[in-house]
Amino acid sequence: MNTALDWRAATLKNGFRDATAYRVEFFSDIVGSAIVPAAIQLVFWHALFTLGGATEVAGMTFTDMIHYTIVSVLFSQVRGGDQDFELGEMIRTGTLSNYLLRPVSVVEFIYLRGAAPRFLIAGLSLILGLILSLWLGGASPVRVCGAMVMAVMGNVIHYQIGAVLSTMGFYWEDAYSMLMVKNLVVSILSGELLPLNLFPASMRWIWESTPFYLYVFGPTQYALGRWTHLEFLHHLGIALIWMLGLWFLIRMTWKIGIRRYLSLGG
Amino acid sequence: MTKLSDSTSAPVIEVREVSRSFQSVQKKPGFRGALGLLFRPEKTVHEALKKVSFSIEPGSFNGLIGANGAGKTTLLKILSGLIPPTAGEARVLGYEPFLRSIEFRHQIALVMGQKAQLWWDLPAVDAFDLLRAIYEVPLPIYRERLELLAELLDVKRHLHTQIRRLSLGERMKMELIGALLHWPKVIFLDEPTIGLDVLAAHKLREFLREFNLREKATIILTSHNMEDIERLCSRVLILRSGELIYDGEPTGLTGKEERRLRIRFLQRPSLDELSECAGIPKEQIHFTHGTEAESLAAHLSVRQGQIVPILQRLFARFQVVDMGLEEQTLEAVIQRLYEQDRIQGDSRP
Numbered sequence: 001m002n003t004a005l006d007w008r009a010a011t012l013k014n015g016f017r018d019a020t021a022y023r024v025e026f027f028s029d030i031v032g033s034a035i036v037p038a039a040i041q042l043v044f045w046h047a048l049f050t051l052g053g054a055t056e057v058a059g060m061t062f063t064d065m066i067h068y069t070i071v072s073v074l075f076s077q078v079r080g081g082d083q084d085f086e087l088g089e090m091i092r093t094g095t096l097s098n099y100l101l102r103p104v105s106v107v108e109f110i111y112l113r114g115a116a117p118r119f120l121i122a123g124l125s126l127i128l129g130l131i132l133s134l135w136l137g138g139a140s141p142v143r144v145c146g147a148m149v150m151a152v153m154g155n156v157i158h159y160q161i162g163a164v165l166s167t168m169g170f171y172w173e174d175a176y177s178m179l180m181v182k183n184l185v186v187s188i189l190s191g192e193l194l195p196l197n198l199f200p201a202s203m204r205w206i207w208e209s210t211p212f213y214l215y216v217f218g219p220t221q222y223a224l225g226r227w228t229h230l231e232f233l234h235h236l237g238i239a240l241i242w243m244l245g246l247w248f249l250i251r252m253t254w255k256i257g258i259r260r261y262l263s264l265g266g
Numbered sequence: 267m268t269k270l271s272d273s274t275s276a277p278v279i280e281v282r283e284v285s286r287s288f289q290s291v292q293k294k295p296g297f298r299g300a301l302g303l304l305f306r307p308e309k310t311v312h313e314a315l316k317k318v319s320f321s322i323e324p325g326s327f328n329g330l331i332g333a334n335g336a337g338k339t340t341l342l343k344i345l346s347g348l349i350p351p352t353a354g355e356a357r358v359l360g361y362e363p364f365l366r367s368i369e370f371r372h373q374i375a376l377v378m379g380q381k382a383q384l385w386w387d388l389p390a391v392d393a394f395d396l397l398r399a400i401y402e403v404p405l406p407i408y409r410e411r412l413e414l415l416a417e418l419l420d421v422k423r424h425l426h427t428q429i430r431r432l433s434l435g436e437r438m439k440m441e442l443i444g445a446l447l448h449w450p451k452v453i454f455l456d457e458p459t460i461g462l463d464v465l466a467a468h469k470l471r472e473f474l475r476e477f478n479l480r481e482k483a484t485i486i487l488t489s490h491n492m493e494d495i496e497r498l499c500s501r502v503l504i505l506r507s508g509e510l511i512y513d514g515e516p517t518g519l520t521g522k523e524e525r526r527l528r529i530r531f532l533q534r535p536s537l538d539e540l541s542e543c544a545g546i547p548k549e550q551i552h553f554t555h556g557t558e559a560e561s562l563a564a565h566l567s568v569r570q571g572q573i574v575p576i577l578q579r580l581f582a583r584f585q586v587v588d589m590g591l592e593e594q595t596l597e598a599v600i601q602r603l604y605e606q607d608r609i610q611g612d613s614r615p
Contacts, residue, residue, distance in 0.1 A: 003402045010399030014385070014392060021387040021428075097348050098383040102400050103371040262288065263348040 007104055008112055015116030030121060034073050037192055041069040058197045067224055068195050071132065074125040075219040076192040078151040083114030084162020085179055091169035094264035107250055111159050122152055129223065140225075146232060147219035153239045154215035158186065160246035161211075163254075170257035185210075191217025211242040276360075277321035278452060278484045279345060284354035285508075286315040286340050314340040316508040317354065322501075324451075325482040327475075329499035329516070331489065333604040336505040338488040339378075342454045345486070346376040358452055372401060375450040377441055379457035384429050390440040391425040394447060401448035408447065415443045418473050435466030442470070446477065455487045459494055471497055492597040506603060519599045525570060526592040527577075530563040532585035540564060543583050544576045552602055562587070565602075 020026050048054050049062040060068070087110055090096040099106040129144040162179055169175040187193055189212040196207050196217045207213045218235050221227045227235070292308040293299060302308065315337045322328055332338050343349045344356055347363035347370065356363055361370040377383075384393045391412075398408040416422040419439040424432055429440065438458060445453070455474070459467040475498055478485055489495060495502060496516055504512035504519075512519065534553070541548045550567040554560045568576055573591070580586060592598070 003399075006402070007396075007399040010396045014388070014396040017392055018385055018388055095381065097343075097376075097378075098381065100348060100366065101346060101371055101374065101376055103368045104400055259350065261349060263343050 008108075011104075011109055011112040012116045012119070015113035016120060018113070019117035026117070030077065034077055037076060038069055038073045041193065042066070045069070058195070060195065060197065065195070068220055071129070071223050072192060072195075072216050072220045074129050074132075075147065075151040075154075075216045075223075076190070077125050078118055078122045078148070078155055079186075079190065079192065079215045080155050080158025080162070081114045081118055083110050083159055084166050085176070086110060086114065087163060088166040088169045088175035088179055091166060091261065092174050092264075094262065096261065097263045100258075100261075107163050107254060111156075111163070115155065115159070118155055119152075122148060122155075125151075133223070143225060144223050146236075147223035150214055150222065150232070150236060150239060151216070151219040153236070153243065154190075154211070154219070157211045157239065157242050157246060158215060160243065160250060164246065164249050167253040167257035170260040186212050186215070189213060190215040191220065195220075211239065214239045214242070278324040278359055279320075279322035279486075280355075280357040281321065281341075281345070282319050282355045283317045284315055284319070284341075284344060284351045284356055285313065285317055286337075286344060286349070286352045287311050287313045314508050315344075315351070315505075318505070318508075318510045319354075320503060320510060320513050322484060322486065324484055325478070326501060327478045327485045327487070327499050329487050329489065329495035329502045330505065331492075331495060331502060331600060332505035335507075337508040338505055339456055341505070342376065342456050342486065342488065346374060346454050347371075348376075372448065373451045374454070375445040375448070375452075376454040377445045377456065377458055379438065379455075379460035382429075382437065383441055384437075384444055386430045387428060389426045389428055390421075390432075390443070393429070393440075393444055394425075397444055397447050403448055411447055411449070412443070415446060418476060419443065420469065435462045435470075438462060438466070438470065439473075442473070449481065449483075451483060453483050453485045455485060455489075457489055458487070459489060459491050467491065467494070474498060492595070492600060496596050504600070504603065511603070516596055520596055524567055525573060526598065527566040527568050527573060528563060528590045528592060529566065529580060530559075530587045530589070532562070532587055534562050534564075535584055540566075543579050544568075545579070546572070546576070 045062060045065040048057060049065070055061065057065070087096075087107070090099070090110075096106065099109060102109070126144065126148045129148065130141050133141055133144050161182060165178045165182060166175045168178055189196070189207045189210055191207075191213055192215070196213055199207060207217075214235060218227075218232075222232045289309050289311050291303065292310055293303055294308075314335075318337075318341065330338050330341065340349070344351050345358055345363055347358075347366045350364040359370065359373055361367055363370065384390060394408075394412060398405070403411070412425075416425060419442065421436055421439045421443070424436050424440070429437060432440065442458065458474075459470055462470065471494060474485065474487070477483060478498075485498075487494060487498060499516060502512065502514065502516050502519065503510060535543075537548050537551060537553070540551055544551070544566060546566060546568060552565045554563045554565065566576070577589070
C-alpha cells in the first residue's frame with residue numbers, strides 16, 4: 001500500500017479499535033446522543049402543533065417537522081467529535097510531545113484517530129438514511145448519499161475550527177472554554193436542535209455566515225428534497241472553501257503557536 | 267534543507283552555548299492572590315539552561331545527571347525538537363531539532379519514564395502496528411524487530427494485553443519497544459527506570475546495553491539511579507542549576523585513587539582550621555548536614571597515601587569521636603554535588 005495511505009488507514013483502524021474497546025460505552029454513546037436531541041424536538045413539536053393548535057411554523061407542518069427531526073438525527077451523529085478538546089488538553093498537559101516527534105502531522109493524526117468511529121457511524125447512518133428515503137418517499141438515494149458527503153465535510157470543518165481554537169492553549173494554557181462556547185453555538189446554528197428556517201428572514205445571515213449549517217441543517221434539507229441539486233452544489237462549494245481556508249489557518253496558527261509550546265509534565 | 271553533514275565520524279550531537287529560559291506566572295494564595303492573577307499576573311523568568319556546550323560521538327552511551335530542576339529534561343526536549351532554545355544552537359544528526367523535519371523524526375526517539383506514549387486501552391501490539399505504519403517499516407522487518415525486542419525484554423506473552431492491565435515495569439518495556447521499532451539512530455531516555463523494581467530495572471539496563479552495542483545507536487540517558495549511569499554510560503554530563511559542571515568519564519568523578527575519610531569530632535572545628543591542619547583544600551572538605559550529632563562529622567576527600575599523615579595530624583589537634591574510610595561511589599559524589607547546589611540555592615537572595 002502507498003505509505004501515505006498506509007499510516008492513515010492504520011490510524012483509522014487504531015482509532016476504531018480504541019473507540020470500541022468498551023462496547024457498552026460505544027453503543028450507549030451513539031444511542032444516547034441520537035435519542036436525547038430527537039426526544040427534545042418531538043416533545044417541542046407536539047406541544048406546538050398538537051397542544052398549541054398551530055398548523056404551520058415557518059412554512060413547515062407537523063409532518064415536515066417530524067421528518068426533519070428523524071433525518072437530522074442521522075447527520076447529527078456524524079457531526080464532529082471531541083478531538084479538538086483532546087488537542088487543547090494535550091497542549092495544556094504536555095502530552096502533545098508524544099505526537100510531535102512522530103513523522104506525521106499531529107493535527108491530522110488526532111483527527112483521523114478520533115474520526116474513525118464517526119466514519120463507521122456515517123456508514124450506518126447512510127444505510128439507515130437509504131431505508132428511510134424509501135419509507136418517507138420523495139428523497140432519492142442519490143440525495144441521501146450527497147447529504148452524507150456534506151455531513152462528513154461538516155465533520156472535517158468542525159475539527160478544523162476546533163484545531164485552530166485549540167492553539168489558544170499555547171498562549172493561555174487552556175482553550176477549554178473557547179471550545180465549549182464553540183460547541184454551544186454549533187448546537188444552535190447547525191440545526192441539530194431546531195430547523196434553521198425558524199430563524200426570522202432578517203436573521204438568516206447569522207447562520208449563513210458560519211459553516212455550522214453544513215453539519216446537519218444542510219444535509220437534512222438536501223436529503224428531504226428541500227434544496228435543489230444546484231443549491232446543494234453551491235453549498236458544497238462553500239464547504240470546500242471553508243475547508244481550504246481553515247487548512248491554511250491551521251498551518252499558520254500551529255506554526256506560530258508551537259514556538260510557545262512548553263511540553264510540561266516531566 | 268537543514269541537514270549539515272552525513273559524515274559518520276562527525277559528532278552526532280552538537281550543542282553550542284544553548285540557553286533556555288521559561289516565563290511563569292506566580293500564583294499567590296487566597297482571594298487577593300486569585301484577583302491579582304486575574305487582573306495583574308506577576309511573571310517571573312527562570313533560566314533552565316545557561317550556555318551549555320558539548321558534543322556527542324556516534325554510538326556512545328551518555329549519562330545526563332543533575333538534581334531535580336537542573337535542566338536535564340529541558341535539554342532533552344531541546345535536543346529532540348520539542349522546544350527551541352532561547353539562545354545558542356543545537357544540531358542532532360546534522361539537523362536543527364526544532365524544525366522537526368520528517369527525516370529527523372524518522373531517526374530519533376524520546377522515551378519519558380513519566381509520560382506514557384502508548385494508548386492505555388489498547389494492547390501493545392495494536393500500538394506497534396500503528397507505529398510500523400507511521401515509520402514506514404516494511405512488514406517482514408517489523409515482525410523481525412518486534413520478535414527480537416519482545417524476546418530481549420521478555421514481554422512476548424504480554425503483547426496482546428491491554429496496556430492499562432500491565433505492571434509498571436512491563437509498561438515501560440512496551441514503551442521502549444514502541445520507541446525502538448523504527449531503529450532510531452539517536453535515543454533520548456528520560457528516567458526510564460523510574461518506579462521500577464530492582465529486577466525490572468536490571469533487565470531494562472541489560473537490554474539498553476545490548477541494544478547500544480548491537481545497533482551502535484547513540485543514547486543519552488537521564489536518571490537519578492546512579493547504578494544506571496555507572497553500569498551503562500561511558501561518559502557523564504552533570505548539570506547544576508542549568509550549567510554544565512562536568513563532562514567526562516564516570517571514573518573521573520569518583521577518582522580511582524581517592525578515598526573518603528569520615529571523621530566525627532567532639533567539637534566541630536571551623537573549615538579553615540580543618541583545612542589548615544589536614545593540609546588539603548577547603549573544597550575537599552564537606553561537613554554533614556542534619557542532626558546535631560551528624561553536624562559534628564566531616565568528610566575529607568583524600569588520596570590513599572595521604573590518609574595516615576592526615577589522621578596523625580588530626581588526632582594530635584582535635585578530639586576525634588569516631589572515624590571511617592569509604593570508597594568514593596558515584597552516588598556519593600553526585601550527592602555531594604547536589605548538596606552544594608542546595609546550599610548555593612538556599613543562600614540565593
